[in-house]
Each structure stands twice: as C-alpha cells, then as structure tokens.
Amino acid sequence: MSREAGSPLLEEENIKPDTRHGVILYVEDVSVSFDGFKALNDLSLYINDGELRCLIGANGAGKTTLMDVITGKTRPDVGKVSFGQQVNLLEMDEAQIARAGIGRKFQKPTVFENLTVFENLELSLHGDKGIWANLFHKLSGEQSDEIAQILHTIGLVGECNMQAGALSHGQKQWLEIGMLLAAKPRLLLVDEPVAGMTAQETERTAELLTSLAGDHSVVVVEHDMAFVRSIARKVTVLHQGSVLAEGSMSEIQSNPEVVRVYLGEETGE
Numbered sequence: 001m002s003r004e005a006g007s008p009l010l011e012e013e014n015i016k017p018d019t020r021h022g023v024i025l026y027v028e029d030v031s032v033s034f035d036g037f038k039a040l041n042d043l044s045l046y047i048n049d050g051e052l053r054c055l056i057g058a059n060g061a062g063k064t065t066l067m068d069v070i071t072g073k074t075r076p077d078v079g080k081v082s083f084g085q086q087v088n089l090l091e092m093d094e095a096q097i098a099r100a101g102i103g104r105k106f107q108k109p110t111v112f113e114n115l116t117v118f119e120n121l122e123l124s125l126h127g128d129k130g131i132w133a134n135l136f137h138k139l140s141g142e143q144s145d146e147i148a149q150i151l152h153t154i155g156l157v158g159e160c161n162m163q164a165g166a167l168s169h170g171q172k173q174w175l176e177i178g179m180l181l182a183a184k185p186r187l188l189l190v191d192e193p194v195a196g197m198t199a200q201e202t203e204r205t206a207e208l209l210t211s212l213a214g215d216h217s218v219v220v221v222e223h224d225m226a227f228v229r230s231i232a233r234k235v236t237v238l239h240q241g242s243v244l245a246e247g248s249m250s251e252i253q254s255n256p257e258v259v260r261v262y263l264g265e266e267t268g269e
C-alpha cells in the first residue's frame with residue numbers, strides 16, 4: 001500500500017509487495033546528484049520476482065549509489081522506487097525497508113566474530129530486539145528448524161558451533177548471507193560477493209546465489225566477469241549513472257558500446 005510521508009509506522013513485516021505483474025522492484029527515472037554531479041542519471045531498472053540479476057559497470061558507474069537508493073540510504077532528487085507495484089520505498093527509512101523484505105549484503109563481512117555460527121544466525125532470526133534479549137531468548141522448534149535449514153543452505157552445518165572469527169573469508173560471507181536469510185527477505189542485494197575468495201569458494205558462492213533465486217530475487221553487483229558469466233541469466237550494465245545495456249551475457253559481450261566502455265577495459269582489449 002502506498003504511504004503518506006510521515007504517516008504512522010506500519011507493520012513492515014506484513015508488507016507484501018504486489019508482484020502480480022512479475023516485477024518485485026521498480027526503479028523509474030531516478031536521478032541522484034552530489035554537488036551537481038549526477039551519480040544516477042534518469043535511471044530505470046526493473047527486477048523480476050525470483051530472478052538473479054547481475055549489475056556490472058566501471059568504477060563510478062553508479063552501482064553503489066543505486067543500492068543506496070533502493071535501501072533508503074540515499075534519497076534520489078527525482079524518480080520512483082517501489083517494492084512490488086505499490087510499496088513506495090522512498091517513504092520508508094532504512095530499517096523499515098529492511099523489515100519489509102529487502103536485505104543488503106555489503107562487500108566486507110560483518111559477522112559477530114566472538115559468537116558461534118549458530119549464535120550469529122540466532123541473533124538474526126530474532127531481529128533487532130537487543131543483543132541480550134536475543135541471547136537469552138529460547139528458540140522455538142520452528143526457529144531451530146529454520147536455523148538448521150539456513151545452515152544447510154549456506155553449507156556450514158559442520159561449522160555450526162565454531163566461532164565465526166575462525167571461519168575462512170568465504171565462510172564468513174556465506175554466514176552473512178545466512179544472517180540475511182534469517183530475516184526472510186524477498187529481495188537480496190549482494191555487493192561483490194566473491195572479492196577475496198578462493199576459486200573453490202567462488203564456485204560455491206555461485207551455487208549458493210543461484211540456489212537462492214526463485215524463492216528470492218537476487219541482485220549481485222560484481223566486477224569478476226568470470227563469476228558473472230557463471231551465474232548470470234540477465235546482466236544490466238551501468239554507465240555514467242544510466243543503464244547502458246541489458247540482456248544475456250552473450251548479448252552484453254557482443255554489444256559494441258559495452259565492449260568499448262567496460263568490457264574492453266576489463267579484458268584489456
């Protein structure tokens with residue numbers, strides 16, 4: 001439902017994006033300026049319900065700014081951003097947007113290093129009630145099952161009682177994805193998930209993100225073109241704050257403009 005700015009808080013948990021048209025995220029004619037410089041320039045983008053989309057573009061193309069707009073960190077000068085057809089994200093703050101079902105994973109993992117993998121997931125499951133309340137809250141059978149399911153999804157069943165600080169870099173990234181999943185998001189925004197990962201971890205991350213699509217919509221910002229190639233069905237290329245091209249990886253790779261402004265530089269051509 002559309003909300004008036006400043007209206008009383010709704011139960012964001014109960015917000016259900018209207019995806020009857022198959023689209024979970026509408027970004028329309030959005031511009032963002034920083035001191036007169038247009039970081040986003042009349043950008044429009046639509047993410048379908050359940051799809052896995054890769055977002056690529058050179059440094060400064062506007063990828064982070066776009067994520068910031070979707071998650072309420074940056075307000076656009078103009079444009080429309082909605083979750084499903086009717087939930088106007090521009091009238092919600094960052095916490096409300098997260099509770100409504102949009103999860104964001106930043107590049108650097110931010111797990112609680114001194115807690116176990118299980119405890120990290122337990123905290124996420126309880127939301128933002130405060131760390132002590134969370135730690136002493138007894139899990140219901142259903143919640144234990146949820147954690148077991150997440151551990152399975154992120155491939156950390158064997159590490160369940162390990163301190164998160166002792167995990168490898170890749171495992172920490174998966175744990176953080178698991179922590180996002182605990183909040184049952186509909187849309188996941190994932191920033192450079194494989195930066196710093198080993199080849200094996202990268203491969204496992206590709207499987208994980210691919211497995212999440214369908215039940216979730218996933219937007220991945222990534223510079224690693226081999227990784228993008230391995231997961232992407234549809235790729236959006238940003239350039240100077242606008243969408244330059246959109247299509248399958250082979251369409252993108254054979255687009256002369258994309259090769260000129262981005263891929264040429266990536267492949268050293």
Ligand SMILES: Nc1ncnc2c1ncn2[C@@H]1O[C@H](COP(=O)(O)OP(=O)(O)OP(=O)(O)O)[C@@H](O)[C@H]1O
Nearest residue numbers: 034035038039057058059060061062063064065066
């Ligand atoms: N808070 C800010 N103040 C001023 N300029 C900004 C601000 N945030 C971003 N910019 C500028 O906006 C442009 C887009 O930046 P953005 O970080 O969105 O690009 P990006 O595609 O995410 O790049 P990268 O791949 O390097 O992360 C850049 O030129 C950047 O310098």
